Amino acid sequence: MSAVGSSPGVERHGTPHIVSARKARAALHDRRVALRRVVTIARHQRGPSAGVCQRRECSTVGGTTVRRPVRQGSPVKRAAIVGAALEAFLQEGFARTSVDTIATKAGVSKRTIYDYYLDKEQLFLSVIQEAGATQSAEFADLLDRTLGQVHDLEAALLAFGREFAHTVVRCPERSAIRRLMIAEAVHFPELLDGRRPVEPAHRALAARLARLGEQGLLDVPDPIVAAEHLGVLVASVLSERSLFGAAPLGEGEIEKVVVDGVKAFLRAYRTKPDTP
The missing domain is CATH 1.10.10.60 (Homeodomain-like)
Structure with a gap:
């Protein structure tokens, strides 16, 4: 007879206990491996400081x-x-x-x-945010210089258009940031949040146009729309032609776009004299 056959007690009682212990140790090992895998993935996703409890504001x-x-x-x-x-x-x-x-x-x-x-990802968004804040502050200064105290409406709008056009076309960093935002907007929808419904620079220009309307120089029923039209006429045209600053434009071409754009804007929004 076999050894197992001659030891029925071991067959009935010892072997099942050994098997159960082995299964328990195997299950424990599997759980430890799974836990280590989860911790590793979490650390990889959150960076080296994942083990520190930190507040996110x-x-x-x-x-x-x-x-x-x-x-x-x-x-x-x-x-x-x-x-x-x-x-x-x-x-x-x-x-x-x-x-x-x-x-x-x-x-x-x-x-x-x-x-x-x-x-x-958060560093990228913070960088774009800070760049946008800087550009908004610079645009506010531009508005103060050109549309702060307006005595000659056409001259003031031409001054604004020329300076803004050169900012759009002649500032490599600004153009590069805009191209980067366009390229990454699909992956970072947060980049669009600051432009919905209206970006800060657009609102600032609209406020200046509304003030010119209050002075009786412009007829602007909707300053936001008027600001969009002025921006398109003196800046967006140049952005398209220069591929957002990638292709150079001559001074003559820039000047013509600005002058034509301002004249078109004034035809649409200059206050019409009352006719008897």
Whole structure:
């Protein structure tokens, strides 16, 4: 007889216990492997600082909601990171830019970038947001210079149109940021939030046109629409022709577009004299 046959007690009682123990150890091992896999994936998705409990705050600037940096830290370091990130994103686009590259350009550690901005996506949105805020402030200054105190309506609109046109065509960084936003808008719908329903610069121009309407110089039933028309006539035409700043345009061509655009705008919106 076999050994098993001569030891019925082991066959009936010992073997099932051994099998059950082995199954329990195997199940425990599988659970530990699965747990390690989940932790690894979570750390990969959230960055090196995932093990630290951190508060994520949100802010809304220009209509765009972006989480604030995880840690405020040094303003000098944040400025260096934003500057380096903007340069890298404009050169290589979002997908081809690595956090290692940004860290090297900024002279900070990769961990610092994750501590300040959580991940590359939030850094990208923060960079675009800061660039937009800077452009909005510059546009407000432009409006103050050209449409602040208006005595000659046509001359003031021509001054605005010329300066704005050169900002659109002759500012490489502004044009590059606009091209980057167009390229990444499909992947970052948040980029469109600040432009819905109207972007800040558009609202600021509309407010100036409304003031000219109150002075009796313009007839603007809807200042938002009037601002859109003026922007299209003196800037969008040049953006299209220059492929958003990628192709050079001559001064003569820029001047003609601005003059023709302002004249068309005035034909539509200048206050008509009362006829007896």
